[in-house]
Amino acid sequence: VQRDLNVAVAEFTELRQQLERDTLVLSVLKKLQEFDRAIKEHKTALREKKYIAAAQQLEKARSSLRNLESRKGFELKILRALGTELTVQTQNMLCHLGEEWQKLVVWQLPPSKGESSLEAVVHSELHLHTVPSKEEEVAGPPVVSVLQALAVLGELHTRLKAFGQLLLKYILKPLISYPSLQPLTEEWPDVFILRFKTEEPALDQSSPMEVFDKIKLIFEALHKYLLNVPLEQPGEDRKDGRVTLAELLGELIWEELSNCLVQNCLVNSIPTNSSKLEQYTEVIKSTEEFEKALKNMQFLKGDTTDLLKYARNVNSHFASKKCQDVIAAARNLMTSEIHNTVKITPDSCVALPELPDPGSGDHLKMQKPSKLLQNGTVNLENEPKLSRHTFSLPTCRISSSTEQLMELVYQTLLEATVSTDQCCVQLFYSVRRIFQLFYEVVPTYHKESLQKFPQLAAIHHNNCMYLAHHLLTLGHQFRYCTTNILGNEAASFVDLVPAFRRLGMECFKTQMRVQKGEILERLSSARNFSNMDDEENFRAANKAIRQVLHQLKRLGQVWQDVFPVNVYCKAMGTLLNTALAEIVTRIVALEDISAEDADRLYSLCRIMVEEGPQVFTPLPEEDKNKKYQEEVPIYVEKWMTFKELMIILQANLQEIVDQWADGKGPLAAEFSAAEVKSLIRALFQNTERRAAALAKIK
Numbered sequence: 001v002q003r004d005l006n007v008a009v010a011e012f013t014e015l016r017q018q019l020e021r022d023t024l025v026l027s028v029l030k031k032l033q034e035f036d037r038a039i040k041e042h043k044t045a046l047r048e049k050k051y052i053a054a055a056q057q058l059e060k061a062r063s064s065l066r067n068l069e070s071r072k073g074f075e076l077k078i079l080r081a082l083g084t085e086l087t088v089q090t091q092n093m094l095c096h097l098g099e100e101w102q103k104l105v106v107w108q109l110p111p112s113k114g115e116s117s118l119e120a121v122v123h124s125e126l127h128l129h130t131v132p133s134k135e136e137e138v139a140g141p142p143v144v145s146v147l148q149a150l151a152v153l154g155e156l157h158t159r160l161k162a163f164g165q166l167l168l169k170y171i172l173k174p175l176i177s178y179p180s181l182q183p184l185t186e187e188w189p190d191v192f193i194l195r196f197k198t199e200e201p202a203l204d205q206s207s208p209m210e211v212f213d214k215i216k217l218i219f220e221a222l223h224k225y226l227l228n229v230p231l232e233q234p235g236e237d238r239k240d241g242r243v244t245l246a247e248l249l250g251e252l253i254w255e256e257l258s259n260c261l262v263q264n265c266l267v268n269s270i271p272t273n274s275s276k277l278e279q280y281t282e283v284i285k286s287t288e289e290f291e292k293a294l295k296n297m298q299f300l301k302g303d304t305t306d307l308l309k310y311a312r313n314v315n316s317h318f319a320s321k322k323c324q325d326v327i328a329a330a331r332n333l334m335t336s337e338i339h340n341t342v343k344i345t346p347d348s349c350v351a352l353p354e355l356p357d358p359g360s361g362d363h364l365k366m367q368k369p370s371k372l373l374q375n376g377t378v379n380l381e382n383e384p385k386l387s388r389h390t391f392s393l394p395t396c397r398i399s400s401s402t403e404q405l406m407e408l409v410y411q412t413l414l415e416a417t418v419s420t421d422q423c424c425v426q427l428f429y430s431v432r433r434i435f436q437l438f439y440e441v442v443p444t445y446h447k448e449s450l451q452k453f454p455q456l457a458a459i460h461h462n463n464c465m466y467l468a469h470h471l472l473t474l475g476h477q478f479r480y481c482t483t484n485i486l487g488n489e490a491a492s493f494v495d496l497v498p499a500f501r502r503l504g505m506e507c508f509k510t511q512m513r514v515q516k517g518e519i520l521e522r523l524s525s526a527r528n529f530s531n532m533d534d535e536e537n538f539r540a541a542n543k544a545i546r547q548v549l550h551q552l553k554r555l556g557q558v559w560q561d562v563f564p565v566n567v568y569c570k571a572m573g574t575l576l577n578t579a580l581a582e583i584v585t586r587i588v589a590l591e592d593i594s595a596e597d598a599d600r601l602y603s604l605c606r607i608m609v610e611e612g613p614q615v616f617t618p619l620p621e622e623d624k625n626k627k628y629q630e631e632v633p634i635y636v637e638k639w640m641t642f643k644e645l646m647i648i649l650q651a652n653l654q655e656i657v658d659q660w661a662d663g664k665g666p667l668a669a670e671f672s673a674a675e676v677k678s679l680i681r682a683l684f685q686n687t688e689r690r691a692a693a694l695a696k697i698k
Contacts, residue, residue, distance in 0.1 A: 035064040051149035124170040126194040164253040175214045179206040212290040223297045250299040258307040287311040319423035323430040330434040333401040346392035394564035402463040455558040457511035464504025522547045532600035552615040568618040573635025580638040593682040602649040641670040653693040
């Protein structure tokens with residue numbers, strides 16, 4: 001019995017395994033039959049142009065093939081052939097669908113497809129053959145059939161993306177960018193045509209309302225003839241799996257379209273003046289209506305988009321745009337020519353806006369301490385008063401661009417006083433950036449000119465002093481205008497004053513060093529003023545003196561009416577002093593001066609004394625310059641030294657001793673004992689009288 005039981009178990013196991021193999025073979029054959037049936041039904045549906053059914057059969061065949069391929073340990077050589085057949089049939093159907101899509105949506109693009117200029121875009125057309133032609137005996141497949149079939153095969157996204165990019169490039173973006181472009185629609189029984197026409201625009205840029213109307217017209221037409229198609233989207237996480245073509249297209253192109261609308265339309269519509277901000281509500285309302293219309297066409301979802309957020313955030317954008325415009329305008333002024341100047345006088349001022357009285361408002365009025373004494377009695381004595389010009393900038397010339405820059409600063413700060421707190425802060429710091437930009441840009445951009453031309457260096461010096469002068473009180477002038485940041489004591493520009501004064505002085509000092517160098521170079525050709533009895537040496541010295549005077553006269557002319565008078569006189573005095581000091585040093589260093597040498601040196605010195613003061617011409621009116629020419633000793637440190645040298649060159653020993661006056665005379669005030677002794681030894685022969693005179697010089 002045990003043996004029979006073992007045999008029965010073995011037979012049962014074998015039969016069970018055979019059953020499993022037969023069941024597996026049967027299921028494989030069943031799947032192969034399903035695949036074959038699906039391919040046959042697909043071909044039949046494709047011949048009859050039933051594209052949805054054909055696509056579904058292909059998907060059934062693909063499902064059967066996947067099932068077969070997923071069976072482990074069961075591989076058939078036929079599966080590779082089936083996969084190839086499925087691929088061939090799929091590509092064949094996609095080819096048919098592509099041809100049908102091209103018949104439905106026809107683009108007529110400009111010859112050079114890469115171009116998107118106005119001339120090229122105006123020739124673009126879109127033809128939608130979504131209605132079968134009456135002349136066709138057999139009606140073409142409806143657009144729903146083609147699109148649904150593409151969706152089933154997973155190719156709709158690719159086709160729609162390509163369509164969306166063409167729509168953006170040749171229709172939507174040009175309508176946003178070119179105000180003269182107008183959409184033109186034509187409806188025929190078998191075709192809808194979208195083309196363009198050009199009209200002369202009233203403005204250089206279209207308003208957002210006009211652009212929105214154009215874009216809305218395009219989408220309404222597309223919605224009517226193409227996009228209002230409900231589709232089954234397999235695998236999509238949607239209610240009942242249905243979606244319209246408009247929604248799919250919106251997901252593909254809305255982000256790029258909204259960015260274009262912002263950058264090329266809304267940005268340009270941001271007001272440049274705070275008084276126009278209230279009018280911007282029309283743009284916000286228009287944006288809301290535009291988005292609502294797109295949502296009704298299912299092109300947009302229900303959430304608020306970046307486009308509307310941008311329009312609603314107008315205050316922030318206004319501040320940013322205003323700051324950008326202000327900085328750009330300031331930079332243009334800084335890089336304009338320096339030599340176009342205007343005259344500034346103590347009575348002149350920037351075209352200031354009307355500012356409120358500092359004493360108005362709730363601020364406490366401070367009484368002048370000089371009016372009331374401690375015991376409360378009124379001081380009726382004449383109160384000493386400062387001149388009204390005490391703190392004024394002296395008369396000088398500045399660049400007209402610098403004056404315009406200062407006007408821009410005042411206008412910007414006035415704008416800040418009537419703006420929101422956020423905008424006010426941005427505008428205030430933009431004004432600070434203007435001055436920082438001036439400090440960095442002007443010396444660099446005009447570097448070569450400032451080094452080469454003395455007049456431009458003088459004008460730049462004045463520009464810096466002019467800005468520093470206004471920076472002293474700029475913050476205080478707006479303190480009582482508003483309760484926002486400008487009313488805060490921290491809103492000041494005083495910290496910039498030293499930097500601007502230093503900037504002007506450094507440029508001026510550099511130019512002065514250049515001029516001093518030229519003076520010393522010219523005097524170096526005077527052959528140390530030695531051996532003046534030699535005609536050639538005398539001519540060289542005379543030429544050097546004349547060149548120095550010519551240089552000073554030329555400088556006096558180019559700086560005339562540019563520098564403030566006191567700065568002009570100090571500058572010319574410093575340069576003339578450089579020349580006189582060099583001449584004095586050279587003559588004092590001579591070891592031997594003959595009588596003829598002394599006479600000729602005296603004649604050269606007399607030229608400097610007679611013509612030197614004539615270089616002081618700070619004012620265009622000649623009669624007003626005499627005063628400053630007479631005050632030369634004030635501005636030229638070595639003037640009296642030079643005149644004392646001239647006296648020595650013509651004096652005898654006794655006269656020199658008298659001028660010394662035991663170290664208390666005018667000669668002692670200008671020369672040291674060693675220098676006087678050196679001159680006596682050079683001028684006079686070694687005699688007892690000379691020895692006696694030298695003994696008195698101590």
